[in-house]
Amino acid sequence: MSNDDLARFIDRYTMEFVRIYPHPIERVWKAITDPAELAQWFIAPSPWELRTGGRYRFDSDNFSGVVLAFEPPRLIRFDQPSGGPEDWFQFELTQVEGGTRLQYLQHATPGIARGDWQTPEAWDTPWGGGNLGGWHSGFEELADLLDGVPCGSRRPPTEFSAIAQDWAERFGAEFSAEQKAKILRELRERERWFELRRIYRAHVDATLPPATGA
Amino acid sequence: MSQTELCRFPDRFTVEYVRTFPHPIERVWRAITDPAEFGMWFMPGTIEPKAGGAFGFAGGQWTGSILAFEPPRLIRLRNAGDAVGYFQYELSEAAGGTRMRFVQHFSPDGVYGEPGSTAPGAGTPWRGAVNGWHEFWEALGDHLDGVPPGSRLPATRLSGIAELWAEKIAESGLALTPDQLSRIVLGLRRRERSTDLFDLYDDHLRTALPPAGSH
Numbered sequence: 001m002s003n004d005d006l007a008r009f010i011d012r013y014t015m016e017f018v019r020i021y022p023h024p025i026e027r028v029w030k031a032i033t034d035p036a037e038l039a040q041w042f043i044a045p046s047p048w049e050l051r052t053g054g055r056y057r058f059d060s061d062n063f064s065g066v067v068l069a070f071e072p073p074r075l076i077r078f079d080q081p082s083g084g085p086e087d088w089f090q091f092e093l094t095q096v097e098g099g100t101r102l103q104y105l106q107h108a109t110p111g112i113a114r115g116d117w118q119t120p121e122a123w124d125t126p127w128g129g130g131n132l133g134g135w136h137s138g139f140e141e142l143a144d145l146l147d148g149v150p151c152g153s154r155r156p157p158t159e160f161s162a163i164a165q166d167w168a169e170r171f172g173a174e175f176s177a178e179q180k181a182k183i184l185r186e187l188r189e190r191e192r193w194f195e196l197r198r199i200y201r202a203h204v205d206a207t208l209p210p211a212t213g214a
Numbered sequence: 215m216s217q218t219e220l221c222r223f224p225d226r227f228t229v230e231y232v233r234t235f236p237h238p239i240e241r242v243w244r245a246i247t248d249p250a251e252f253g254m255w256f257m258p259g260t261i262e263p264k265a266g267g268a269f270g271f272a273g274g275q276w277t278g279s280i281l282a283f284e285p286p287r288l289i290r291l292r293n294a295g296d297a298v299g300y301f302q303y304e305l306s307e308a309a310g311g312t313r314m315r316f317v318q319h320f321s322p323d324g325v326y327g328e329p330g331s332t333a334p335g336a337g338t339p340w341r342g343a344v345n346g347w348h349e350f351w352e353a354l355g356d357h358l359d360g361v362p363p364g365s366r367l368p369a370t371r372l373s374g375i376a377e378l379w380a381e382k383i384a385e386s387g388l389a390l391t392p393d394q395l396s397r398i399v400l401g402l403r404r405r406e407r408s409t410d411l412f413d414l415y416d417d418h419l420r421t422a423l424p425p426a427g428s429h
């Protein structure tokens with residue numbers, strides 16, 4: 001769980017995360033393309049048609065479109081027409097010393113106002129604390145999944161999680177141990193997301209290249 | 215949720231709380247002595263409504279006898295095996311409602327906690343107990359006003375996270391009912407309040423508790 005490997009802006013409209021996982025490329029490929037594995041570290045997709053031109057949808061119609069490229073076990077690219085006509089994102093894997101390098105790239109169509117939720121400086125981009133923090137958190141959980149531990153279970157305890165643990169021990173009698181463990185992990189995940197959201201708001205302010213010609 | 219109404223120590227082994235509730239004395243009396251009522255804000259249990267009767271709280275883990283029972287003004291209770299200590303509720307009519315005075319006394323000759331402890335309130339029975347009573351009076355106030363205990367605690371960062379989690383629960387595959395979710399969120403906030411009160415009373419014990427040897 002590092003706050004160092006923040007997303008990087010290649011240009012104002014292109015954002016990159018790079019992670020290296022100590023696992024074979026086929027294993028990482030499965031984690032980013034298998035619906036059951038996606039459900040664990042990201043979002044359960046439906047539909048999920050793994051071929052060029054196939055449809056995909058994560059949790060909302062705003063997060064849906066078609067598969068632009070599908071080249072196992074190396075590349076999968078998606079469009080995201082709700083954002084803009086040239087919006088796309090992709091996962092690209094390469095074998096490296098000691099494992100697999102994952103590069104996540106997301107590109108946004110320039111010049112489109114993204115909505116009231118966006119900060120004024122980033123008005124024509126989709127880069128906000130919440131979505132960048134969400135990806136960052138997701139890639140942490142992807143590491144957990146690949147290493148064979150429950151997603152989110154390696155986040156260090158906080159005062160918040162101690163209170164939640166205390167609650168679970170005293171008043172969680174109606175829930176199973178498994179439910180309790182999941183509730184506690186999910187609460188900790190939300191807390192981590194709050195923290196990352198703050199970090200990424202500052203990161204966007206500090207590193208997002210300005211709009212040209214403005 | 216006032217933090218100014220901390221307990222007072224008339225002496226090192228006696229604690230006192232005073233609260234005023236905007237409800238008639240009979241209503242407050244019932245909330246304190248009727249098992250169907252005190253089960254909602256205190257803990258499940260029974261009270262035989264007469265002097266000499268027995269009480270049992272928390273599934274029989276905490277038992278004793280009723281020393282005085284004078285509706286709607288006074289109930290005094292004594293823990294089993296104790297010859298000196300007691301705890302009591304005194305009610306009186308006050309402007310705007312009912313004044314409750316709660317007093318708990320322990321024998322100064324008792325042995326409390328680990329010998330040589332330097333924790334706040336060491337050598338007394340208060341640590342972990344005085345914050346608990348404070349929490350119960352907050353819950354009693356909520357109960358009398360007809361809202362779920364803890365539901366009026368102000369929002370915190372923790373409760374914001376818990377509420378956000380509850381909103382997003384549909385994504386998680388955990389099959390929890392809305393009622394369960396709201397109880398989890400409320401329960402977490404109450405645990406947080408409990409933790410805060412524990413810390414608050416540690417400070418209070420350091421400054422307000424009369425030192426050993428004083429009378």
